[in-house]
Structures are given as structure tokens and as C-alpha cells.
Amino acid sequence: MKIILRRVTKTPLDFEVKSDEITFKGYLEYHGGKLILLKAKLSGFISKPCDTCAEEFKMPVNEDVSFFISDGIFEDDNSIDLDVVESFNGEVEIEELLHSEIQLIKSDYHSCDECKHSN
């Protein structure tokens, strides 16, 4: 799902994409300047190796995600308190954003239930 950034207005633009067992559902809304606000919920399961026993397990995910997308280079003026993702071609691919969120979660430290209970 490709979004042309300059077409995003103050009226929230809903989106919903799925990847494997994860649903990424939320909206985009024009914030001001070059910035577009993204607010979404990430829910479902992510399969990843346990960081304790290396056994693959399914981790339940239920996370609120919010960040800004900048249409072009973003010059930080310290007035915003969210992460900013820059787009250099005037558009964003929601699937790509979902993919990087999944990578981010996978890179955190997580143990499977069995390891959690034995601690």
C-alpha cells in the first residue's frame, strides 16, 4: 500500500496491512510543515528465536506505534517528541514501515515462555 505524502490531509487516512501473522492498522494525518503523523496498532504474532534457548517461538505482539513521516529531509527543531522517518521520494510504502517495525521488535531481547517461567 503506497501513500503519496502530499495527498495526506488533516482528515485521517486509514490503512490496514498484514504480514504473516501481524496486522498493522492505523491512520496517517497531516501534522504541519513537512510532517505527517502515523498512529497505528501492531497486533498478532512474531516468530523469532528465543534469546535464551535459541528455540523458535511465537511471540504475541500488541503495541501502539506512533511516529512522524517527513516529506523530505527533516531539520530537527526540538519541537516534537516522536521519532521521524524521512521519505525522499514523496511517498511511503506501509508494508515497508511494518517490516521495519517487525525488525525492531525482533532485535529486542525476548525469551520464550518456558525460559521466562524457569527464571
Ligand SMILES: [Zn+2]
Ligand atoms: Zn527459550
